[in-house]
Amino acid sequence: MNISVLGCGRWGTFLAWYVHKVGHNVMLWGRENSRNYIGLKETRKNDYLPLPEDIVLCNSLEKAVSFAEMIIISISAQELRSFANQLSSINEIDGKTFILCMKGLESASGKRLSQVFGEEIGKKINLAVWVGPGHVQDFVNHIPNCMVIGSENVDITKKIVQEFSSDLIRFYYGQDLIGNEIGAATKNVMGIAAGMLDGFNYSSLKGSLMARGTREISRLVRAMGGNDITIYGLSHLGDYEATLFSEHSHNRKFGKAFVEGERFGKLAEGVSTVRALRELSKQYDVELPICSAIYEILFDDKNAKETLEDLFLRPVKFEF
Ligand SMILES: NC(=O)C1=CN([C@@H]2O[C@H](COP(=O)(O)OP(=O)(O)OC[C@H]3O[C@@H](n4cnc5c(N)ncnc54)[C@H](OP(=O)(O)O)[C@@H]3O)[C@@H](O)[C@H]2O)C=CC1
Numbered sequence: 515m516n517i518s519v520l521g522c523g524r525w526g527t528f529l530a531w532y533v534h535k536v537g538h539n540v541m542l543w544g545r546e547n548s549r550n551y552i553g554l555k556e557t558r559k560n561d562y563l564p565l566p567e568d569i570v571l572c573n574s575l576e577k578a579v580s581f582a583e584m585i586i587i588s589i590s591a592q593e594l595r596s597f598a599n600q601l602s603s604i605n606e607i608d609g610k611t612f613i614l615c616m617k618g619l620e621s622a623s624g625k626r627l628s629q630v631f632g633e634e635i636g637k638k639i640n641l642a643v644w645v646g647p648g649h650v651q652d653f654v655n656h657i658p659n660c661m662v663i664g665s666e667n668v669d670i671t672k673k674i675v676q677e678f679s680s681d682l683i684r685f686y687y688g689q690d691l692i693g694n695e696i697g698a699a700t701k702n703v704m705g706i707a708a709g710m711l712d713g714f715n716y717s718s719l720k721g722s723l724m725a726r727g728t729r730e731i732s733r734l735v736r737a738m739g740g741n742d743i744t745i746y747g748l749s750h751l752g753d754y755e756a757t758l759f760s761e762h763s764h765n766r767k768f769g770k771a772f773v774e775g776e777r778f779g780k781l782a783e784g785v786s787t788v789r790a791l792r793e794l795s796k797q798y799d800v801e802l803p804i805c806s807a808i809y810e811i812l813f814d815d816k817n818a819k820e821t822l823e824d825l826f827l828r829p830v831k832f833e834f
């Protein structure tokens with residue numbers, strides 16, 4: 515099958531490498547002036563992997579769209595609305611299958627990425643999300659993982675899983691798009707919290723963070739009409755090792771650098787997601803103590819150590 519991947523950063527380039535490895539013809543799109551794109555064009559590699567010669571690099575969106583039956587998108591979540599708007603003017607998108615491989619929520623509205631994409635595209639397309647644990651560094655070293663693909667159409671979910679399954683990635687069919695998207699986005703906020711704990715030498719608290727983080731996000735998912743058990747699946751709890759504990763996680767590194775007074779320059783999606791969560795917490799009247807603490811530390815200039823320690827001063831309550 516012909517597959518295009520739109521976005522040639524860390525994850526997009528990996529996805530192109532992966533779908534090529536499982537036997538597809540692949541076109542990888544990047545912006546003309548992108549440092550990532552130019553680097554790949556010049557050297558056929560990036561910091562993570564060598565790009566096989568028969569993956570076609572291209573910077574025409576029209577060409578990338580018309581080439582493929584399935585189109586994977588992996589760009590920064592906050593850019594999805596304007597990018598989808600650009601895509602919507604391309605006639606050939608009708609009837610194609612789009613797969614969002616990103617973990618975020620629109621920060622101003624709290625909307626899920628499939629909602630944002632659907633609103634802007636306004637054409638008849640198939641839409642799915644592909645999330646769950648996995649770092650490029652592990653996959654290229656042949657370390658397998660499990661991930662989840664979900665959509666509102668189970669036939670589409672099954673078709674994508676069939677095309678992309680391999681002994682490197684075992685997929686599960688997602689059953690709850692709300693839970694999978696909220697779960698994938700919010701694990702990054704827990705990753706930032708974990709990085710802060712690491713920065714304060716409080717790493718032993720990450721077990722508690724796992725227990726209480728899943729609990730508060732599952733309450734949100736339920737209020738939004740999703741299934742709270744989804745949060746204990748691959749998109750959220752299943753991604754904690756790769757985020758809360760991994761040396762590769764950008765979100766964890768961001769949180770650690772933040773409390774150490776350093777700057778972490780790479781994309782940490784949890785920063786924008788925590789803004790979205792403030793909005794969702796109000797919209798659905800759900801208390802999100804850990805997410806609120808991270809918001810106050812990042813955006814209200816609250817003292818990080820005191821704010822995290824204040825979580826211990828909350829009234830005693832039943833665990834579940
Ligand atoms: N296991 C998983 O499912 C993983 C998922 N991810 C997710 O993938 C997404 C991307 O992360 P990552 O690859 O690390 O980020 P990077 O910063 O490495 O890449 C982001 C890419 O988005 C592109 N981009 C940004 N804005 C636009 C725009 N307006 N139009 C077109 N392209 C744009 C950038 O372009 P340019 O090259 O021009 O800068 C860049 O290529 C995130 O949502 C992240 O959470 C990441 C890792 C693992």
Ligand SMILES: O=C(CO)COP(=O)(O)O
Pocket residue numbers: 617646647648649702705753756757762763764765766781782783
């Ligand atoms: O989603 C990921 C791992 O599954 C990547 O996490 P980071 O963006 O924190 O590196």
